[in-house]
Amino acid sequence: MNLALKDAAHTPMxxxxxxxxxxxxxxxVIGMTGLYxxxxxxxxxxxxxxxxxxxxxxxxxxxPFAEGxxxxxxxxxxxxxxxxVADVRRFTQFSQQFAFEGATRRATITGxxxxxxxxxxxxxxxxRWLAAGRxxxxxxxxxxxxVSDWVELARDVYEIVGSTRHMVDSAxxxxxxxxxxxxxxxxxxxTSEAIYLARAARGxxxxxxxxxxxxxxxxxxxVLVRLAPAADAANVxxxxxxxxxxxxxxxxxxxxxxxxxxxxxxxxxxxxxxGLILLITAIVVSLIVYTMTLEKxxxxxxxxxxxxxxxxxxxxxxxxxxLIGLIGLAGFLLSIGAAELVFPLFPRRVVILAGxxxxxGxxxxGxxxxxxxxxxxWIGIARASRVNAREVxx
Amino acid sequence: MSPPVILSARGLARHYAGPAGxxxxxxxxxxxxxxxxxxxxxxxxxxxxxxFLMLAGLLETPSAGEVWLAGERVSQPGTDLDRLxxxxxxxxxxxxxxxxxxxxxxxAENVALSLELVDVAPAPVLAHGCRLLAALDLSxxxxxxxxxxxxxxxxxxxxxxxxxxxxxxxxxxxxxxxxDSVRGRQVMQLFRRIAASRGxxxxxxxxxxRSADLFDRRVHLEDGRLATRRQE
Ligand SMILES: Nc1ncnc2c1ncn2[C@@H]1O[C@H](COP(=O)(O)OP(=O)(O)OP(=O)(O)O)[C@@H](O)[C@H]1O
Ligand SMILES: [Mg+2]
Numbered sequence: 350m351n352l353a354l355k356d357a358a359h360t361p362m363x364x365x366x367x368x369x370x371x372x373x374x375x376x377x378v379i380g381m382t383g384l385y386x387x388x389x390x391x392x393x394x395x396x397x398x399x400x401x402x403x404x405x406x407x408x409x410x411x412x413p414f415a416e417g418x419x420x421x422x423x424x425x426x427x428x429x430x431x432x433x434v435a436d437v438r439r440f441t442q443f444s445q446q447f448a449f450e451g452a453t454r455r456a457t458i459t460g461x462x463x464x465x466x467x468x469x470x471x472x473x474x475x476x477r478w479l480a481a482g483r484x485x486x487x488x489x490x491x492x493x494x495x496v497s498d499w500v501e502l503a504r505d506v507y508e509i510v511g512s513t514r515h516m517v518d519s520a521x522x523x524x525x526x527x528x529x530x531x532x533x534x535x536x537x538x539x540t541s542e543a544i545y546l547a548r549a550a551r552g553x554x555x556x557x558x559x560x561x562x563x564x565x566x567x568x569x570x571x572v573l574v575r576l577a578p579a580a581d582a583a584n585v586x587x588x589x590x591x592x593x594x595x596x597x598x599x600x601x602x603x604x605x606x607x608x609x610x611x612x613x614x615x616x617x618x619x620x621x622x623x624g625l626i627l628l629i630t631a632i633v634v635s636l637i638v639y640t641m642t643l644e645k646x647x648x649x650x651x652x653x654x655x656x657x658x659x660x661x662x663x664x665x666x667x668x669x670x671x672l673i674g675l676i677g678l679a680g681f682l683l684s685i686g687a688a689e690l691v692f693p694l695f696p697r698r699v700v701i702l703a704g705x706x707x708x709x710g711x712x713x714x715g716x717x718x719x720x721x722x723x724x725x726x727w728i729g730i731a732r733a734s735r736v737n738a739r740e741v742x743x
Numbered sequence: 744m745s746p747p748v749i750l751s752a753r754g755l756a757r758h759y760a761g762p763a764g765x766x767x768x769x770x771x772x773x774x775x776x777x778x779x780x781x782x783x784x785x786x787x788x789x790x791x792x793x794x795f796l797m798l799a800g801l802l803e804t805p806s807a808g809e810v811w812l813a814g815e816r817v818s819q820p821g822t823d824l825d826r827l828x829x830x831x832x833x834x835x836x837x838x839x840x841x842x843x844x845x846x847x848x849x850x851a852e853n854v855a856l857s858l859e860l861v862d863v864a865p866a867p868v869l870a871h872g873c874r875l876l877a878a879l880d881l882s883x884x885x886x887x888x889x890x891x892x893x894x895x896x897x898x899x900x901x902x903x904x905x906x907x908x909x910x911x912x913x914x915x916x917x918x919x920x921x922x923d924s925v926r927g928r929q930v931m932q933l934f935r936r937i938a939a940s941r942g943x944x945x946x947x948x949x950x951x952x953r954s955a956d957l958f959d960r961r962v963h964l965e966d967g968r969l970a971t972r973r974q975e
Contacts, residue, residue, distance in 0.1 A: 350852065350859055739797065742843055
């Protein structure tokens with residue numbers, strides 16, 4: 350006779366509710382780890398996908414993500430001349446708000462060097478990549494723009510010709526790809542009043558940017574370098590940095606900067622919360638195991654009094670442990686289902702990795718097993734033997 | 744030839760350390776119960792009746808004296824009761840004032856459980872449990888949980904559980920206290936029948952003098968000692 354199962358069948362609601370409680374906690378853990386994975390993944394998206402070996406950025410700065418960066422728009426031609434450089438692309442990225450369908454939206458404008466950048470590092474969900482023409486854009490779905498939408502940016506109307514999925518920046522804003530010249534134009538946008546003031550200040554009738562060889566606004570953020578197969582990266586870096594006005598970062602450095610400089614506090618916070626939820630889960634699971642075993646004290650003592658063997662008592666405790674394990678498993682499976690169902694609706698990407706789930710499952714299993722063994726040993730063997738016969742029977 | 748002695752208490756004493764000094768709950772009791780004998784244990788509250796059953800049932804160790812079961816000494820001061828589970832399982836059936844049924848098992852399962860403890864195979868166990876319940880007029884309640892049974896029905900299930908593995912000794916502590924007089928007498932008659940038909944030695948603690956006529960022998964406890972002993 351499986352006493353634990355009979356008990357469960359007697360009060361099924363309790364077990365279902367317990368499983369749901371465990372499921373909710375697990376869902377929260379999956380969500381927190383997934384959020385962490387998502388934030389890190391999003392932040393590294395462009396750095397890892399854009400297929401660059403080196404990033405030429407403003408001198409003495411860790412741009413363009415960890416710090417601001419501006420280099421001359423013709424920097425690409427200078428870099429292209431360095432031996433060992435296979436090809437170069439200009440890159441710029443900035444946040445932009447725009448009106449669409451009566452609402453204010455956000456996007457991160459990303460300038461792509463057309464035609465040097467053929468967009469093959471991007472998986473398009475629909476439409477096509479930017480052609481050489483102006484005023485075209487490829488928008489991520491999260492911006493709310495779809496193929497063949499029209500959107501006004503800096504007094505020009507752009508047509509959305511393609512769309513991507515899950516292409517966002519480190520803050521979660523969807524990317525909006527435009528040609529790099531278009532991007533510069535959008536960044537330069539100012540009110541007519543500002544233009545007049547700039548002209549007056551310079552005392553000329555010319556456009557403000559003409560005052561210096563490179564107007565501040567027309568600068569680009571970085572030049573992306575792909576190295577020739579035989580090139581020595583260190584040599585190329587040394588050559589370029591000798592110019593004095595730029596700094597060269599490798600992709601690995603960009604990744605480190607993003608994770609350990611830009612996202613450090615956010616990561617710490619998410620990890621702290623994940624730890625907190627894991628702790629709460631551990632406490633709640635311990636409580637469940639503890640009370641469920643304690644509840645069995647009466648039955649265990651009664652069994653011992655009417656003469657049950659140790660093996661019978663141990664079997665009963667084992668069944669109870671199996672039942673708790675089953676509750677944990679049910680809760681875990683429920684939580685995976687809930688996570689798959691709920692988290693796609695969240696504003697930030699929540700990445701659910703099989704490896705994380707396996708780890709979580711193992712942790713849960715280990716925790717439950719350790720607790721069950723401890724509680725069972727203590728309650729079943731030690732406490733039940735010390736129970737006063739009269740307390741149980743009278 | 745008189746029937747064999749099943750339970751033999753020899754100079755049994757049990758002392759508790761109370762707040763107001765030593766409590767002599769039991770103070771040197773010697774009592775033999777034979778097979779097939781139904782003995783009623785009477786006495787005022789606090790006279791040591793339950794304590795006697797606890798010692799005789801190997802649920803507590805005596806402070807002095809010995810308990811013999813079927814000619815074998817099983818308990819004396821310092822005995823490890825946990826080791827006597829085997830003896831309890833095979834030789835003693837308990838019925839307590841409270842039925843002490845396992846709440847999530849049906850009546851039949853509660854009876855079957857004590858059979859399973861003595862290694863009867865699972866299949867015949869339930870059938871046997873149901874047969875026992877039928878013998879106690881409870882077949883219609885076999886599949887009910889204890890909470891759905893009346894106090895008397897619960898008590899009869901507890902009796903069935905005590906009988907299940909046919910122990911040579913049954914100890915009952917006020918089994919009829921929670922029952923009306925009709926039900927109470929029925930339970931007592933049941934013990935009478937078991938003693939007669941199975942040759943079981945039965946000791947019943949009770950306050951209920953209305954069933955006094957059913958006992959083979961009545962003993963009276965007073966302050967932990969045997970008072971008068973009357974032979975019927
Ligand atoms: N664990 C204990 N510690 C201290 N004193 C105890 C303990 N158990 C019983 N006693 C005392 O032993 C005495 C006998 O108790 P017992 O339960 O045997 O009485 P009883 O005859 O069964 O009474 P009742 O008819 O009320 O059930 C009582 O005075 C009681 O207070
Ligand atoms: Mg009593």
